[in-house]
Amino acid sequence: MARHSVIAGGTAGQPSLGVVIVGAGFIADHHGAALRTSDRAHLAGIVDVDAGRAATAGRTAGGVPWTTDLAEALARPDVDAAIVCTPNVTHEAIALQVAAAGKHLLVEKPLSVDVPSARRVIHAFEQAGTTVMAAHTHRFYDYARAVADAIGGGAVGTPVFARLALLGGWIWPDWRAWVVDPGVSGGHALHNGVHLLDLVTWWIGAEPVSVYARGRKQTAAELGIHDYLEMTIDYDNGASAVCEMSRGHRPASLDRRDVLVVGTDGILQLPTDGWGSTVVTESGTALLHPQASDGFAVQLGAWLDAIDGGADAAMTPADALRAVALGVAAERSIERGEPVSVAEVLGGVPA
Amino acid sequence: MSDRALGVLLLGFAGLGPDQDHQQDMYLPAFGSHPGFEVVGVADTPAGASSSTGHRLAAKLGVPAAASWRDGLTDPAVDVVSVCVEPGLRVEAVTAALRAGKHVLVDKPLALTAAECREVGAVAAETGLVCLPAHHQRFHPMIGSALAAVAGGRVGLPWNVQADFLVAGGTPSEAGELANLGVYPIDVVLALTGQRVRQVHARITRHWHDGPADDLALLFLTHDHGVTSTVSVGRMRALADTRPAGLAVHRYRISGSHGVLDVDAARPAVAVRRAEATGATWHGASTVGRLLDVLHAAVTAGRSSSPGPADALHVAEIVDAARASAASGVPVELPDSEEGSR
Numbered sequence: 077m078a079r080h081s082v083i084a085g086g087t088a089g090q091p092s093l094g095v096v097i098v099g100a101g102f103i104a105d106h107h108g109a110a111l112r113t114s115d116r117a118h119l120a121g122i123v124d125v126d127a128g129r130a131a132t133a134g135r136t137a138g139g140v141p142w143t144t145d146l147a148e149a150l151a152r153p154d155v156d157a158a159i160v161c162t163p164n165v166t167h168e169a170i171a172l173q174v175a176a177a178g179k180h181l182l183v184e185k186p187l188s189v190d191v192p193s194a195r196r197v198i199h200a201f202e203q204a205g206t207t208v209m210a211a212h213t214h215r216f217y218d219y220a221r222a223v224a225d226a227i228g229g230g231a232v233g234t235p236v237f238a239r240l241a242l243l244g245g246w247i248w249p250d251w252r253a254w255v256v257d258p259g260v261s262g263g264h265a266l267h268n269g270v271h272l273l274d275l276v277t278w279w280i281g282a283e284p285v286s287v288y289a290r291g292r293k294q295t296a297a298e299l300g301i302h303d304y305l306e307m308t309i310d311y312d313n314g315a316s317a318v319c320e321m322s323r324g325h326r327p328a329s330l331d332r333r334d335v336l337v338v339g340t341d342g343i344l345q346l347p348t349d350g351w352g353s354t355v356v357t358e359s360g361t362a363l364l365h366p367q368a369s370d371g372f373a374v375q376l377g378a379w380l381d382a383i384d385g386g387a388d389a390a391m392t393p394a395d396a397l398r399a400v401a402l403g404v405a406a407e408r409s410i411e412r413g414e415p416v417s418v419a420e421v422l423g424g425v426p427a
Numbered sequence: 428m429s430d431r432a433l434g435v436l437l438l439g440f441a442g443l444g445p446d447q448d449h450q451q452d453m454y455l456p457a458f459g460s461h462p463g464f465e466v467v468g469v470a471d472t473p474a475g476a477s478s479s480t481g482h483r484l485a486a487k488l489g490v491p492a493a494a495s496w497r498d499g500l501t502d503p504a505v506d507v508v509s510v511c512v513e514p515g516l517r518v519e520a521v522t523a524a525l526r527a528g529k530h531v532l533v534d535k536p537l538a539l540t541a542a543e544c545r546e547v548g549a550v551a552a553e554t555g556l557v558c559l560p561a562h563h564q565r566f567h568p569m570i571g572s573a574l575a576a577v578a579g580g581r582v583g584l585p586w587n588v589q590a591d592f593l594v595a596g597g598t599p600s601e602a603g604e605l606a607n608l609g610v611y612p613i614d615v616v617l618a619l620t621g622q623r624v625r626q627v628h629a630r631i632t633r634h635w636h637d638g639p640a641d642d643l644a645l646l647f648l649t650h651d652h653g654v655t656s657t658v659s660v661g662r663m664r665a666l667a668d669t670r671p672a673g674l675a676v677h678r679y680r681i682s683g684s685h686g687v688l689d690v691d692a693a694r695p696a697v698a699v700r701r702a703e704a705t706g707a708t709w710h711g712a713s714t715v716g717r718l719l720d721v722l723h724a725a726v727t728a729g730r731s732s733s734p735g736p737a738d739a740l741h742v743a744e745i746v747d748a749a750r751a752s753a754a755s756g757v758p759v760e761l762p763d764s765e766e767g768s769r
């Protein structure tokens with residue numbers, strides 16, 4: 077049988093989904109790379125308010141059409157969906173526009189920066205009948221799936237206490253960066269905290285009741301956000317989880333992931349000192365990470381599955397809303413110095 | 428004080444659990460193998476005496492069994508009293524021993540409430556004798572080196588500690604595991620940071636055992652200088668790779684302005700893997716043996732010990748506040764330090 081390429085991808089006669097990336101910054105590259113490995117979707121365009129960035133990204137991707145006008149991109153018939161990689165506070169307006177255009181959406185976490193806004197986004201996609209998924213990428217990493225598989229398989233019985241820590245040093249630019257502006261990022265609990273709040277809740281598999289959080293401005297007292305967060309969730313089945321998200325650790329090169337799950341039948345733990353190989357060379361000692369799947373590619377596959385409407389979505393809109401609610405509760409708890417109930421944040425309205 | 432071994436009276440064989448006998452399980456073997464001590468007598472409380480544990484032990488050791496515990500305290504051969512009486516009598520026994528002019532080693536917890544600890548501390552201060560609460564986990568070799576490293580500035584100014592202290596198997600304590608085990612990790616966190624606790628938030632739950640007693644506590648502490656710490660402490664079900672009542676997880680992470688220190692108290696260890704089970708072994712003095720070194724040094728030097736009653740008091744204040752917080756669901760402020768009064 078002859079081998080040939082199919083223009084614009086696609087398997088078994090299925091057309092490949094045309095995806096436009098909105099926001100050509102840091103994380104957009106990871107989504108672009110995932111799209112390049114997919115035979116179910118392809119990059120169809122780039123949108124960025126910054127024409128220079130959009131143009132560069134379009135050229136780098138091999139001459140993909142770019143624009144600074146989202147409406148123009150969404151009007152193209154060969155664009156079926158969008159991956160939104162813009163600053164957090166812009167997610168809602170862009171998402172509503174994508175829904176109005178009748179396209180599917182993979183939006184970077186957090187879905188939005190507050191609960192009413194997250195609800196408006198979900199509602200818009202319900203009305204449009206298209207798919208929205210928030211990019212809680214950690215759910216798609218090997219380590220997270222290994223833990224989820226083990227718990228799901230009953231390895232520790234019912235989890236009653238979990239610890240998840242993602243510790244690292246300062247990776248952000250200077251004072252001008254949007255990530256350190258709580259008005260744009262929503263605060264660190266919404267910006268990065270949601271990764272852990274969502275993941276640990278997925279692992280524990282119970283409904284969160286309240287959040288008690290403590291924040292610290294470790295790198296500089298003048299920070300508007302807490303670069304170190306400790307967020308404790310209490311669940312309706314009596315379980316608790318302690319999540320630490322840090323960009324305030326030193327040395328800045330620290331890259332630490334700590335997982336401990338204590339259940340009614342046993343304990344599950346990832347080694348804190350990493351699980352790679354050790355390489356000792358003339359320039360010092362380093363860790364060689366094991367080969368792993370590309371979480372962004374796995375996430376892309378899960379989103380495409382959700383669009384196809386097959387099995388249960390790996391990350392539902394309700395999950396994304398809950399993550400936002402937990403992030404808001406954490407920020408509020410830091411402000412008040414006491415636990416904040418999730419019901420309060422959700423305003424008593426069912427998700 | 429001369430080079431002669433210090434005479435020890437073993438007083439009481441009770442603890443916080445129905446079958447808890449740290450006197451025979453922990454202290455007697457440690458005194459027995461320590462060159463600085465010699466067991467010279469055995470005594471028990473009226474309740475304990477009915478079980479005749481003391482009499483049997485005295486016969487086995489070839490030492491006198493005191494007719495009453497107060498009689499035991501008058502024996503001039505006794506320098507040190509090792510107190511393991513039931514919690515309800517602990518304050519009475521410890522203060523009586525101190526007033527009789529004896530130094531005291533007290534099983535943990537020194538007392539069940541902060542008020543009782545305060546009473547003991549006052550008598551210890553008044554008599555000038557050694558009153559050593561058995562906070563022996565801080566003498567673990569991994570923790571000992573960590574204490575020195577933090578105090579020496581290896582991680583800069585510490586700003587956070589995360590601690591896990593989870594025992595697997597063994598008999599649960601009727602008083603709850605926060606009362607029974609909480610003192611160990613709390614004492615280590617306090618020793619690591621040297622910072623008093625100002626605020627406590629806590630969640631106290633039960634997951635593995637029947638009855639009303641708690642078996643898992645999460646403590647969120649705010650210390651002086653804005654240092655925060657979180658402690659998980661409890662007793663879970665037995666695990667194949669952990670000896671009964673052994674530590675399944677025992678670790679501390681200290682984050683500082685200039686570095687991070689991870690302490691895994693499951694080390695140092697020679698790993699032993701066999702068909703039936705996996706385990707570990709190590710050579711060297713036990714944490715209780717090191718505790719006795721501290722006792723001996725304090726007694727012979729005529730100075731107070733570290734840890735002392737003030738440390739036990741602060742732990743008790745934290746445990747009291749944790750209960751109040753768990754009941755109310757909100758953080759509880761600790762009363763101002765009584766540092767000035769001691």
Ligand SMILES: NC(=O)c1ccc[n+]([C@@H]2O[C@H](COP(=O)([O-])OP(=O)(O)OC[C@H]3O[C@@H](n4cnc5c(N)ncnc54)[C@H](O)[C@@H]3O)[C@@H](O)[C@H]2O)c1
Binds near residue numbers: 099129185
């Ligand atoms: N999943 C993950 O692991 C992960 C990691 C990092 C960041 N993120 C998320 O990705 C998103 C982007 O973060 P980043 O670090 O790539 O930011 P970035 O600043 O590097 O890039 C953002 C880009 O969006 C553009 N932009 C801003 N407003 C726009 C608008 N209204 N329309 C179109 N373009 C606009 C900017 O010009 C910039 O090029 C954020 O939501 C962030 O939370 C996710």
